[in-house]
Amino acid sequence: MEIIRAEKLSQSFDGSAPILSNVDFSLSAGEVVYVTGPSGSGKSSFLRLLNRLAEPRSGALFFKGATYDSTDVKTLRKKIQLVQQTPVLFDGTVMDNLLLATPLAGKERIKRLLDDFNLPPDTGDKIAKKLSVGQAQRVCMVRSLLLEPEAILLDEPTAPLDDDNKEIFYRTFERVRKELGLAAVWVTHDADRAGLEKGRRLHLEKGALSGR
Amino acid sequence: MAVNPSYADLSMVLILMGAVLFASWRERLGLERTFLHASIRTVLQLFLAGYVIEAVFNLGHWYLVLTLLTLMSFVAAHEGAKRLPSKLAWAPAMAWFAIFAGTFVNTFVVTEIIIKIDPWWSPRYLIPLAGMIMGNALNSGALAGERFTSDLKTQTAEVETMLSLGFSSGEATMEIKRKAVKGALIPTLNSMFTVGIVHLPGMMTGQILSGASPVTATKYQIIVMFMITSTVLTSALILIELLRRGLFTKAEQVRHNLF
Numbered sequence: 001m002e003i004i005r006a007e008k009l010s011q012s013f014d015g016s017a018p019i020l021s022n023v024d025f026s027l028s029a030g031e032v033v034y035v036t037g038p039s040g041s042g043k044s045s046f047l048r049l050l051n052r053l054a055e056p057r058s059g060a061l062f063f064k065g066a067t068y069d070s071t072d073v074k075t076l077r078k079k080i081q082l083v084q085q086t087p088v089l090f091d092g093t094v095m096d097n098l099l100l101a102t103p104l105a106g107k108e109r110i111k112r113l114l115d116d117f118n119l120p121p122d123t124g125d126k127i128a129k130k131l132s133v134g135q136a137q138r139v140c141m142v143r144s145l146l147l148e149p150e151a152i153l154l155d156e157p158t159a160p161l162d163d164d165n166k167e168i169f170y171r172t173f174e175r176v177r178k179e180l181g182l183a184a185v186w187v188t189h190d191a192d193r194a195g196l197e198k199g200r201r202l203h204l205e206k207g208a209l210s211g212r
Numbered sequence: 213m214a215v216n217p218s219y220a221d222l223s224m225v226l227i228l229m230g231a232v233l234f235a236s237w238r239e240r241l242g243l244e245r246t247f248l249h250a251s252i253r254t255v256l257q258l259f260l261a262g263y264v265i266e267a268v269f270n271l272g273h274w275y276l277v278l279t280l281l282t283l284m285s286f287v288a289a290h291e292g293a294k295r296l297p298s299k300l301a302w303a304p305a306m307a308w309f310a311i312f313a314g315t316f317v318n319t320f321v322v323t324e325i326i327i328k329i330d331p332w333w334s335p336r337y338l339i340p341l342a343g344m345i346m347g348n349a350l351n352s353g354a355l356a357g358e359r360f361t362s363d364l365k366t367q368t369a370e371v372e373t374m375l376s377l378g379f380s381s382g383e384a385t386m387e388i389k390r391k392a393v394k395g396a397l398i399p400t401l402n403s404m405f406t407v408g409i410v411h412l413p414g415m416m417t418g419q420i421l422s423g424a425s426p427v428t429a430t431k432y433q434i435i436v437m438f439m440i441t442s443t444v445l446t447s448a449l450i451l452i453e454l455l456r457r458g459l460f461t462k463a464e465q466v467r468h469n470l471f
Contacts, residue, residue, distance in 0.1 A: 014469065053372055053465055073463050078378035088373040101377040147378065 001029045001064065003151045003183050004050055004080065009059035010207075011045055019045050021207040022059070027151060032177065032184045032199035041204050043187040044085070047153045050185065051082040064150075081144040082153045086160065087136035094131070094139055095124035102146040113142045116176045118168055134165040138172075145176070151183040158188065166190070265339055274333035281342050285312050288350040295354040296455070297361055299470045306454040307353060314349040314447030315342055322439050341439075344415070348400075348440045349447035356396035356448035357455055363388045364459060365471045372466060381460040389452050396448040400441050407437060 006025040012018040019042035027033060037043050048054040049061065052073055061068040063076055078101070089097050098110055114123055117138040123131075131139060137157050144152060154173075158166040177184055186199075202211045229251055236243045268276045289308030296303040319342045323329045329337040364371060367388060374384035407413060408430075412420075415436055419429035459467050 051376055052463060053375060055461065055463065055465060074378045074380065077376055082376045084369070084373065084376075086369065088369050090370065101379070143377070 002062075003027050003029055003064060004185075005062040005065075006050070007060045007062075009046075009049060009061070010057045011042065011049060011054070012057055018057075018207045020049075020056075020204075020209075023207075023209045025202075025209060027183050027185060029150065029183055030181045032186060034199055034201045035185060035187045035204055035209075036189065036201065037204035042207065043204055044155050046204065046209075047082060047155050047185065047187060050153055051080055052076055053082070078147045079149050080151045080153065081147060081149040083137075083140055083144055083155065083157050085156045087133065087140045087157075089128035089131070089136050089139060092128060093124065094126050094128050097128045097139060098124065098143050098146060101143065105146045110142070110146065113145055113176075117142055117172050133160045134162075134169075137161065138169070141173070145180070145182075149182065151185070152177075154184060154186045154188075156187050156189065158190070265335070268335050268339065272335075274331070277333045277335045277338055280339065281315075281346075284343060284346055285315065288346050292350050292354045292357070292451075295358045297459070297470050300455075300458050302454075302458055306451060306458065307357070310353045310357075310447045310451035310454060311346060311349040313450050314353070314443045315346045317446060318345050318349075318439050318443045321442075322435060326435055340415075341436075344436065345439060345443050348443045352396040352400070352444035353447040353451040356392045357451045359395050360385075360388055360392040360452050360455055361459070361471070363391060364466075368466055368468075375464055375466075381456060381464045384464075385456055389456070392452055393445070393448045397441070397444055400444050404437055404441065407433070413437075 004025070004027040006023060009020055009023040009025070010018060011020040023046070035043055035046065045054065049056050052061075052068055063071050063080065068076060090100065095110075099105060110124065111121055114121060119135065119138055119142070123135070123139070128136070128139065137160070141157070158169050161169060173184075176182075200211070202209050204210075229247075232247055233244055235241075236247060264280065268280055285308060288311050289304055292307035292311060293304040296307060300306075319338070322341055322345075323334075323338055324332060327337065332338075364385065371381075371384045371388070375381065403411075403413075413433055413436070416429045416433040419432060420426055459470055461467060
């Protein structure tokens with residue numbers, strides 16, 4: 001089943017060259033797509049469009065066949081989660097952050113997801129803003145997964161991590177993703193890195209998405 | 213008995229002005245020109261206001277009173293909008309509505325329910341009270357609006373994270389709004405703690421100087437203190453709500469191009 005479809009998507013910002021021009025894209029359930037491209041090529045802008053944090057200049061987007069316009073934006077964003085490059089956690093404990101969008105999340109489920117991402121069970125009691133970047137990024141992943149999304153958009157989540165932590169992140173994510181049957185669009189510089197699941201590889205440059 | 217200073221008496225404030233100019237020159241503050249300019253503006257604006265209000269008193273028509281108040285609200289909105297995002301086309305209208313609504317509600321309660329002026333448009337009461345309310349609505353609205361906008365700009369990542377997690381723009385900006393309203397309200401709350409002990413407010417002082425009994429002046433001042441607090445809150449909340457609607461799209465997206 002098709003989770004996301006983009007037709008002739010174009011994006012540009014006042015007066016500058018188009019970041020995306022006539023991009024077609026689709027993401028099926030359970031599929032993983034890696035998007036590479038030089039910095040400033042519009043990879044983040046692309047993900048922002050898929051999460052509807054921004055509006056395209058032209059073109060259409062569909063969530064499970066329905067246009068983005070006809071889908072409640074809050075539901076859409078919960079179902080297509082975006083994890084940004086720089087983790088954003090709020091004041092309070094890690095648990096406060098985890099329960100922010102899912103106040104009814106079960107303790108068992110939280111514990112299991114924390115464990116999946118190699119976070120000790122007492123992580124929940126820690127002050128969120130005192131975590132290392134690597135831990136914070138994994139907490140952000142858990143926070144997103146608690147929403148039970150159908151697709152997850154990752155904007156170079158491993159960029160601030162060292163090699164060891166990158167490795168942990170890749171392996172953990174791939175395992176959890178498969179378990180949950182989650183579709184993913186992963187913007188990364190390391191698409192050829194060993195250990196990555198075989199997925200589609202797309203390249204974004206000069207507004208065009210190639211390799212589809 | 214109230215002393216009505218003659219123009220000759222009034223001209224003696226030149227002594228104070230001279231002292232300020234001398235100090236500014238002596239201490240090389242470089243404020244002489246600004247001070248002269250500000251002094252001339254003060255005298256002209258106050259005389260203009262005094263004569264216009266006196267004319268409205270003498271002519272005694274309700275529509276003149278309302279016209280004057282409407283004009284004052286436009287000037288206030290123009291001043292207030294200067295502190296809001298310049299690319300936001302509706303900013304002057306938003307500032308006007310916040311000031312107007314805050315002023316209307318609070319002036320109505322004070323003049324018609326608390327002190328029950330007769331006729332309802334009695335300029336002696338309506339103009340100074342509505343003017344004072346408007347001034348506070350302007351200050352608090354602009355303060356809250358400015359803070360809300362600048363915090364939204366610096367905390368876009370946090371706000372967009374909230375939006376990404378499925379929150380509405382209202383929920384995502386709740387904390388920013390709370391801080392902006394508190395920031396606007398704190399000077400007023402502080403003055404409520406010190407009024408009468410550390411300072412006598414201008415209006416109370418003015419009433420006592422012009423011959424009213426200090427107890428009557430006190431009653432008015434109590435009304436004024438509550439009226440100001442209520443106005444600050446009303447206008448700040450209205451302006452922030454309007455700004456939020458202007459700075460986000462219907463699809464709950466931050467309008468980055470407006471900052």
